[in-house]
Amino acid sequence: MFLPHKGDILEGVVHHVYRLGVFLRCGPVKYVFLSARKMPNYRYVVGEKPVFLHDDLARIEKDVVVRFEVLGVRWIERREDITKEFMMLASLQGDMLGPVTGPDGLDL
Template sequence: MSFRYRGQLVDTLESEELCVCSPDRFIVASNLVFPGKSSYRLEKKMFIKVKLPWNVIIPAEAMDPNGHMIQTAVLTRLLDAFASKKATKDVGYFIALKSLEEIGEGRIRETTGEIVFPVVFSGITFKMFKGEIVRGVVHKVHKSGVFLRCGPCENVYLSHYKMPGYDYVGQGNPLFVNENMSRIQIGSTVRFVVLDIQWKEAEKEFIALASLEGINLGPF
């Protein structure tokens, strides 16, 4: 089944998918605040610039009979859908939608009457990679190690076995300290190397292992 809506061919469509194409790693510097998410202020991190094809669903009753508001309706629905996504294994955490690149031909779902528009947009995602050096902020301290928050990822584990020269001090506010009185405690910003990273499908979350074994690593 198909029809033309203000000069635009509208066909049936019974499925929707999110897929990924053309990721390109690059560096974004400065303090960034990302709309639609919790605010993260990052000094310099590795991000991924992506172009994503997506299907945007518009209820038939929301369509402007004259077709003037198609782009606005599509963009509004796309922003809502993007904000509700957390992360995927391939591209990491969804951070910011930059621009709507293309709106394809609309198709109608026979079962619901909804109109589905395939779109392509550019955006920014965040993902750590094994072997890269990044920064994180300590938010939990245990005798066995600490947990750091790196951007939207809150599960970066730094074991005490990977903190050469640091000893645990449990009195008062627990912390790790070395002979130079350098401290790793809640609120400390730490430069570390990513040892490994794992994707947890059920939680839509990454877990990373960190190490301070290397040059210029540690709190600062």
């Protein structure tokens, strides 16, 4: 059973990039929000494919795998479907968090 808790370190895939942050998918959880405020040293770059760029040129863009820390978990009821969705808040504030690269330095 997949039940994340505050403080867990997980990996997710970016599926939307917005000025205020990014949405990731992590296992069965469709909505993981990573706020731009919780991405230290990343800045939003406007373009055809929006991206968050780190000072050392690491990129967070669509389809990139990101390692993050769970800040909070919540069940949200959706009135249209009368269902509940599992949602998380994420952060990159910590060691070894951010875009995941393979052993040869390429993004996974």
